[in-house]
Amino acid sequence: MISRRNLFARAAAGAALGAAGAVNASGVSRVAMAALPEPAQRDTPDTAPPLTPPDGRPYNPVVTLNGWTLPWRMRDGVKEFHLVAEPVLRELAPGCTAHLWGYNGQSPGPTIEVVEGDRVRIYVTNKLPEHTSVHWHGQRLPNGMDGVSGLTQPAIKPGETFVYEFVARRPGTFMYHPHADEMTQMAMGMMGFWVTHPKARHPQIAEVQRDFCFLLSSYDIDPGSYTPRTMTMTDFNLWTWNSRVFPGIDTLNVRQGDRVRVRVGNLTMTNHPIHLHGHEFEVTGTDGGPVPRSARWPEVTTDVAVGQMRQIEFIADEPGDWAIHCHKSHHTMNAMGHEVDTLIGVDHRGLAARINKVIPDYMAMGERGMADMAEMEMPLPENTIPMMAGRGPHGALEMGGMFSVLKVRKDQKPGDYRDPGWYAAPRGTVARAVDAPLGAPSAPAPRTAAPSSAPAPEPLRVRKPDGHGHQGH
Ligand SMILES: [Cu+2]
Numbered sequence: 464m465i466s467r468r469n470l471f472a473r474a475a476a477g478a479a480l481g482a483a484g485a486v487n488a489s490g491v492s493r494v495a496m497a498a499l500p501e502p503a504q505r506d507t508p509d510t511a512p513p514l515t516p517p518d519g520r521p522y523n524p525v526v527t528l529n530g531w532t533l534p535w536r537m538r539d540g541v542k543e544f545h546l547v548a549e550p551v552l553r554e555l556a557p558g559c560t561a562h563l564w565g566y567n568g569q570s571p572g573p574t575i576e577v578v579e580g581d582r583v584r585i586y587v588t589n590k591l592p593e594h595t596s597v598h599w600h601g602q603r604l605p606n607g608m609d610g611v612s613g614l615t616q617p618a619i620k621p622g623e624t625f626v627y628e629f630v631a632r633r634p635g636t637f638m639y640h641p642h643a644d645e646m647t648q649m650a651m652g653m654m655g656f657w658v659t660h661p662k663a664r665h666p667q668i669a670e671v672q673r674d675f676c677f678l679l680s681s682y683d684i685d686p687g688s689y690t691p692r693t694m695t696m697t698d699f700n701l702w703t704w705n706s707r708v709f710p711g712i713d714t715l716n717v718r719q720g721d722r723v724r725v726r727v728g729n730l731t732m733t734n735h736p737i738h739l740h741g742h743e744f745e746v747t748g749t750d751g752g753p754v755p756r757s758a759r760w761p762e763v764t765t766d767v768a769v770g771q772m773r774q775i776e777f778i779a780d781e782p783g784d785w786a787i788h789c790h791k792s793h794h795t796m797n798a799m800g801h802e803v804d805t806l807i808g809v810d811h812r813g814l815a816a817r818i819n820k821v822i823p824d825y826m827a828m829g830e831r832g833m834a835d836m837a838e839m840e841m842p843l844p845e846n847t848i849p850m851m852a853g854r855g856p857h858g859a860l861e862m863g864g865m866f867s868v869l870k871v872r873k874d875q876k877p878g879d880y881r882d883p884g885w886y887a888a889p890r891g892t893v894a895r896a897v898d899a900p901l902g903a904p905s906a907p908a909p910r911t912a913a914p915s916s917a918p919a920p921e922p923l924r925v926r927k928p929d930g931h932g933h934q935g936h
Pocket residue numbers: 702734735736789790791794865
């Protein structure tokens with residue numbers, strides 16, 4: 464996970480702290496270069512176990528969904544981090560990888576975790592083809608450390624290393640992202656989470672047993688291609704949590720009775736109402752700080768607008784596999800086109816049979832809704848995933864995108880974040896088909912073209928990847 468590659472490359476170039484705080488790539492000593500903390504790298508999109516602080520003030524670390532926390536070096540009482548802005552290969556879900564920009568091998572970048580009152584020094588090395596900067600969203604800091612290129616600092620040119628230094632003055636949920644060509648750089652995946660833990664018991668900040676965090680981002684990647692279309696403004700086709708889409712998003716695994724905190728930040732171009740099943744929660748904080756207890760109210764959905772962060776908390780007291788997802792239904796779909804006519808209620812089966820004589824692969828879909836799509840194995844172009852891809856213990860789970868599962872288990876050990884598998888519901892507690900119908904459904908009013916008045920259904924051809932036709936009806 465930790466690589467010395469960057470360190471050596473940079474040591475060879477020679478660099479040192481410049482007078483204005485910049486470490487220039489040329490003309491400075493190897494001795495000073497060796498003073499920089501080694502940049503950690505990660506090459507898997509799996510959720511890393513929480514990073515227990517090896518030094519400094521103790522705290523209960525967060526778990527970054529499909530991400531990790533950046534290790535630091537303690538030097539003369541200062542926590543030193545090293546971020547490397549660079550092109551990365553990010554697996555969005557098995558079978559779908561994107562060429563993104565990120566930090567230290569991944570998009571989003573690693574989470575930075577510190578404690579209120581910590582003095583923090585962050586080296587930022589730019590290995591992108593264009594200049595960048597890092598803005599520390601939500602922090603109280605000296606103006607010159609705010610990371611807005613052109614306004615508070617010169618941009619960090621390719622090959623340069625800058626250093627940011629400030630005291631983490633208030634506890635809370637924050638993020639970082641470029642403030643240089645941000646339309647391109649955020650559309651390419653440049654962002655990361657920042658958590659400042661309170662230095663002591665805080666009247667508005669509860670102790671929790673589980674603390675998860677993730678950023679909302681979106682990409683427009685045409686099936687068969689790898690690089691996001693960065694000019695897209697709203698019509699994205701991949702809606703991600705930490706640059707992952709369901710079923711590639713790990714589950715949130717907790718012990719029954721745990722107090723659970725989930726921190727969410729939104730760097731997409733639209734709002735996301737995040738919805739949790741089976742439990743009520745409160746919004747206990749934003750990127751502006753803790754919400755006073757008297758100002759909290761119960762919710763099961765909270766909207767996270769663009770540029771906002773929300774931290775929600777609840778007691779996980781109901782065992783089971785509970786969905787947690789964005790409530791915009793198009794955001795729980797993967798790559799799909801939106802220029803598709805609605806055919807619900809239109810009997811086009813005879814038409815499909817006729818078109819099949821000319822175009823053997825023609826597929827009529829959507830007459831009964833789109834649910835068939837989850838079971839249908841359509842041939843896919845390279846490097847994409849079906850729009851509904853998940854599978855649950857009871858069959859196809861017609862979800863993609865911004866969807867995961869909160870797994871609440873009695874026997875999940877404290878501190879154990881491993882996936883316990885699917886929930887075994889107690890006998891008699893699962894919705895089921897009844898043996899005897901309670902009554903016949905009311906008959907629809909007769910319409911000449913309605914399916915109810917159509918002759919016996921004509922089979923439709925559904926093409927399978929092996930080339931054999933599948934008879935549907
Ligand atoms: Cu959404």
